[in-house]
Amino acid sequence: EVQLVQSGAEVKKPGATVKISCKFSGYTFTDSYIHWVQQAPGKGLVWMGVVDPEDGKTIYAESFQGRVTITADTSTDIAYMDLSSLRSEDRAVYYCAHSSSPGYYFYYMDVWGKGTTVTVSS
Amino acid sequence: EIVLTQSPGTLSLSPGERATLSCRASQSVSSTYLAWYQQKPGQAPRLLIYGASSRATGVPDRFSGSGSGTDFTLTISRLEPEDFAVYYCQQYGSSLTFGGGTKVEIK
Numbered sequence: 001e002v003q004l005v006q007s008g009a010e011v012k013k014p015g016a017t018v019k020i021s022c023k024f025s026g027y028t029f030t031d032s033y034i035h036w037v038q039q040a041p042g043k044g045l046v047w048m049g050v051v052d053p054e055d056g057k058t059i060y061a062e063s064f065q066g067r068v069t070i071t072a073d074t075s076t077d078i079a080y081m082d083l084s085s086l087r088s089e090d091r092a093v094y095y096c097a098h099s100s101s102p103g104y105y106f107y108y109m110d111v112w113g114k115g116t117t118v119t120v121s122s
Numbered sequence: 123e124i125v126l127t128q129s130p131g132t133l134s135l136s137p138g139e140r141a142t143l144s145c146r147a148s149q150s151v152s153s154t155y156l157a158w159y160q161q162k163p164g165q166a167p168r169l170l171i172y173g174a175s176s177r178a179t180g181v182p183d184r185f186s187g188s189g190s191g192t193d194f195t196l197t198i199s200r201l202e203p204e205d206f207a208v209y210y211c212q213q214y215g216s217s218l219t220f221g222g223g224t225k226v227e228i229k
């Protein structure tokens with residue numbers, strides 16, 4: 001059974017960078033894709049991007065292009081999401097989520113982490 | 123980008139009633155690559171339906187999905203107390219986008 005365990009809540013100042021981790025277990029990391037999804041308070045889900053841990057290839061949503069970096073460490077089975085130039089609108093819960101369909105970066109997400117809350121405040 | 127519009131925004135129903143949720147796409151979703159998720163307050167989303175009509179593992183059969191092209195529906199045949207939540211559709215046929223959600227609340 002796939003499990004995703006995310007790092008704890010973060011408080012950052014405007015302009016800073018936040019790095020969130022997502023520890024994967026229960027399946028083959030390199031046969032999976034890890035997505036990141038943003039949810040602002042009281043709002044809906046926004047897809048940010050995806051990484052293929054097998055080769056490190058990433059695809060980012062246009063709205064986050066240039067500010068988000070998603071990586072995967074196959075030695076530890078941990079995926080990371082960096083979001084830079086933080087602003088107040090980035091205050092949200094960030095989820096990592098798993099999909100597994102070889103060759104399909106865009107797929108449904110069958111397992112989700114519990115989420116990491118990021119607060120941006122001066 | 124395919125935009126998904128969910129309606130209604132809020133559905134007020136009583137336990138035992140039937141819920142019908144709509145998800146309309148701005149252009150055709152290829153190969154019925156449409157999923158539905160349930161989210162309860164303070165929890166992560168949970169996959170309910172994929173491929174427009176296939177139930178995910180462990181999802182009760184009172185949940186069903188249908189549709190193709192630009193119009194999709196999630197039906198909950200008889201609402202149980204634990205079904206009151208927010209529901210999101212997601213398309214994955216062309217990049218990946220979510221709808222704005224439908225809240226199913228107790229009447």
